[in-house]
Amino acid sequence: MSNLFDSHGAPGSGWSQPAPIMAADQVSLPAELVRKKPARWPRLSESEVVRHYTWLSTRNFGIDTGFYPLGSCTMKHNPRVNETIVDLPGIADLHPLQPERHQQGLMAIFHEMQDMLAICSGMDEVALQPVAGAQGEFTAIRCFQEYHRSLGQEGRDKVIVPDSAHGTNPASAALAGMGIIEIPSLADGSLNLEALRSVVGDDTAAMMITNPNTLGIFEAEIAQASEIVHSAGGQMYYDGANFNAILGKTNPGLMGFDAVHYNLHKTFSQPHGGGGPGSGPIGVRTHLAEFLPGPLVKRRPILSTDIRVIDEQWWYTWYEPRQSIGKVQQWHGNAGAVVRSWAFYRRYGHTLEQMTEHAVLNANYLRHRIHQCAREQGVEGEFCDGSPAEIVKHEFTLSMLPMKESKGVSAMDVAKGLLDHGFMAPTVYFPLVVPECMMIEPTETESKETLDDFAEVFVKVLQADAETLHAAPTTTPVGRVDEVYAARNLCLRHPMDE
C-alpha cells in the first residue's frame, strides 16, 4: 500500500474544476504572478483516499486497540455517548459568529462547565478557551503577571518549579518571559520546603506544581508550601495533569492554589494523543478573574423581550473580562472537546469520587501485582520503585537501573519489548529525578484482568534476554526507530516531487 502523499493515481482523477470564464489572453496579470506550470492538484479518487486512511488506522495503536498505561497522560476510555452529544446538529452545525440567540444551548453547556470546573477545583472563575494544558499554564502565568503589575510589582519575574515538574511548567513560564528557579526534591521525591523557603523573595511571581507529584505521591505539605509562597507575595499554580487522582476527594482551592488548569482530554475523557484536540481550561480565584481571556459565559434571568428561549429561566451572554490578557485561541477554544467533557460529566458526575478511588486503586494494585509476579519469577532484583512511598495515587514509577547495570537492558528496551506483546509502553525517562524511569498510569477504566495480564507480560519481558530486547519491537508495523538519527537529521516536511 502506498503513501497518499507519494505521487500516485492517474493524472486528472480526484478533482474537477469549472471552465475558465475568461480566455488566458484576456487576463492582465503581472507576469510574475502567472503560473509557469499547472497546479499540483490531488490525483486520487475518493476510494483511494478512504483506503489510505483505513490502511493507516490498521497500523496505529490507541486506547481503542489495547491497554495504554502512559503515565501522566491519563489514557482512559472515551465513552461513545460523548460523540453522540457532540454530533447533535444544534452543536455540530453552529458557527461561533452566529448571534447569541442561536448559541444559547452551547452557551448553557459552557456555563455549566465553567461552574462545574470551578466547584471541583475550589476556584471562582473558569475560562474554557485554552486548548492544551501547556496553553492553560501560559494563560495563568500571563494573568499572574498582570495581577502583579496591577499591584505595582512588575519586578516579580521568577517562577519556582520542583525538579520533578512536568517539563511544560518551566517552558510555559519561560515563554511568558519569566526566569525559572528549580528546587531539588527530597530523597523520596516529595517537595522540599527548606529549599522552597531559601528561594522565595521579592522577585517570586509564582510556584508551579502538580499534586500528586510526578512520582504519583501526594504532597502532604502542600498547604505549607502555599503559605511560604503567599507570604513572599507569590501566586500558587496547580498543574491539573494529575487531577484524576484527587477529583471529588480534595481540591486545589483547599490546598491554597490561586490558579489551576484542567486537562479535559485527560480527566474528563476526550480522545487525545498524537497532538490533540485537547482542552486546557483554567480556573482562578476572584483576584485574578478580571485578567482571564474572554469571552466567558455569564447568565441573567430571562426577560419577556428575549426572542428565543431554550432555558426557561436563564439567558446566556458572552462576557469580556475588563482587564483581559486577550485571547489565547481563536473563537471559543476547542468547543467540541468542552462539549464531550460536559457529556462525560453529565453522565458520570455523580460518581467522580468513585472514579478517583478506582484510578488510585488500579495504580496501587498494578504496582503490587508487578512486584508479586517479579518475586514469583525471581526477577524482583531487575528493577526498583521510583519512590519508596508505600501508597501511590493514580500512577507510579519504576526504575530499571538495576537491569541496565546487570545486563545492559534500559527502560527504553523494556518499553519496546512490551510493544511486541500488544501493550502500549508506559512513559519512559520521566520524571527526570528517577534514573531509567518507567511511569505507569492504568486509569480507572481498566479491568483487574487487564492489569493482571499486563503485570505478567511485564515480568515476562524482564526475563527475556538482552539481545531480544535490544532488537524489539519486531512485530509492530514499524520496528525500532532510530531516534538519534531522527533528532540529528530533522526533516520537517514530506519531500514533494516538483
Add this chain to the structure above:
Amino acid sequence: MSEVPENLFYTKEHEWLRIEGDEVVVGITDHAQEALTDIVYIELPEVGEEFGEMDEFALVESVKSASPIFAPMGGEILAVNQALEDAPELINQDPYGAGWIIRFKRSNSNATEGLMAADDYRVIIA
C-alpha cells in the same frame, strides 16, 4: 566504569575543567555523556559573551532530555567548539578531547572553590 582523567577539575554538575593560567576549557564528563546517551543537539554561546558563576552558558540535548551547562565560575567566552554544531556526537565519542565545549577567560584567577579533584569526583559517581 567511566573514565575520569587525573589532570582535570570536576564539578558536581558533571563538568570537567582544564585550567591553563587565566584560561579554562570546559566539557562534560564521560559519566555525564553516558547518562545523557546520544547527544543530538548543542546550543553554544557567542564568543565575547560575559557570564557569572552558575549562569547557564550552553545547552546539551539528547533524545532523553535537555541539560543546561552551568558556568563553574564567572568569565568571558574566548572560543566555542563550532565542530559540535554539526557533530554533537563528538561529546559522546571523545568527551575530554574533541568534545570540549567552551574555552573562557576566568574573571577571578584564584576561583577554584567548589571544584573537585579526580578522586573526589570518582566518589560521587560511584
